[in-house]
Amino acid sequence: MTTIPTAIPDTMKAILLNGHGGPDMLEYRQDIPVPTPKDHEVLIRVSAAAVNNTDINTRIGWYSKSDHSKDDASWGGNALNLPRIQGADVCGEIVAVGDCVDNIRIGERVLVEPCLSDVNGESVSPAWYLGSECDGGFAEYTVVSAKHAYKIDSDLTDIELASFPCSYSTAENLLTRAQVVKGDRVLISGASGGVGSAAIQLAKARGATVIAITSASKHDLVLGLGANTVVNRNENLGETLGTNSVDVVIDLVAGEQWPQFFDVLRPKGRYAVSGAIGGALVELDVRTLYLKDLSFFGCTVLEPEVFCNLVSLIEQGKIKPLVAKTFPLEAISQAQTEFQEKKHVGKIVLTVTE
Known part of the structure; x- marks a missing residue:
């Protein structure tokens, strides 16, 4: 392992997830061993x-x-290896590298791609997720394959940069899979959340017309992100927008409104989904699917070009960070409680090291 002159401590502060359940399962510790990067890994001092x-x-x-048991409750559908350090949205600085990584990378400011196809130089399938199949960024230090640590050149703060990786890469992946292009009319559910607000900006960057679904109290905020039209989430989409009126649906909600998405999709329309916060079990009239020649895209593992494209957009200033609030690492329970209340627009960020 190669390190920079600044001393790396033996132990660090971190949040341990000790089991499945409420916030009481999260434990703040200050005596967790700092990980050592393996041959193809880098050690990152996490700032946010x-x-x-x-x-x-x-x-x-x-x-x-099944029954929310521990046997299949990880992101990848397997048992979670507990205790686990969570945290998929990481901004920090490389402070040490493994033996097979060029030490010129030490000192780089980086964003971490959270969907991991490479683990210490070896391909993994299905992909891992940072903070699920391996330890993540709710700690002062974390390790990841060098391939997934992307150097970033930006005037944004580390807190602002930490708002991008998970939400924006998920949104960009949805748009990539659905092949959104200039001139498309794109309907986005859950538009005020992290992924939804990212999808608005990224769809606009592609030249699409954006119709955003959100609560009445957030209409102005969502319009400020660039949405062309805002629809109240309680409205009937077919009555408000008209049948066969949109090219693409980017869905993060599912739930009771789900069948309406297919009323408003045009023939040969595309539906892409990566969330189900409104309810995972929905009803589909299969006749609508085949009679309209619709295409469905389940979006989880990032396409190879997605994160690189995202970093480029950040560096060019074509998308902006949306930070709703910050908390110190030890206040993670409060941060997650406010996150679940869904009264914010954008991201809630934990500050780790300065």
Whole structure:
């Protein structure tokens, strides 16, 4: 392992997830061993890490399709290896590298791609997720394959940069899979959340017309992000927008409104989904699917070009960070509680090191 002159401590502060359940499963510790990078890994001093749905879903066992038991409640559908350090949204600085990584990378300011296809130089399938299948960024230090640590050149603060990785890469992946292009009319559910607000900006960057679904209290904020039209989430979409009126649906909610998405999709329309916060079990009239020649895209593992494209957009200033509030690492329970209340627009970020 190669390090920079600044001493790396033996132990660090971190948040341990000790089991599935409520916030009481999260334990703040100051005596966790600092990880050592393996041959193809880098050690990152974490400066900021944002909160997202994946952290909470993993904690409560939401991914389990059986009884929320520990047997299939990780992001990848396997048992979670506990205790686990969560945290998928990471901004920090490389302070040490493994033997097979060029030490010129030491000192780089980086964003971490949270969807991991490479673990210490070896391909993994299905992909891992940072903070689920391996330890993540709710700690002073974390390790990741060098491939997934992207150097970033930006005037934004580390807190602002930490708002991007998970939400914006998920949004960019949805748009990539759905092949959104200039001139498309794109309907986005859950538009005020982290992924939804990112999808608005990224769809606009592609030249699309954006119709955003959100609560009445957030209309002005969502319009400020660039949405062309805002629809109240309680409205009937077919009555408000008209049948066969949109090219693409970017869905983060599912739930009771789900069948309406297919009323408003045009023939040969595209539906892409990466969330189900409104309810995972929905009803589909299969006749609508085949008679309209619709295409469905489940979006989890990032396409190879997605994160690189995202970093480029950040560096060019084509998308802006949305930080709703910050908390110190030790206040993670309060941060996640406010996150679940869904009264904010954008990201809630934990500050780790300065």
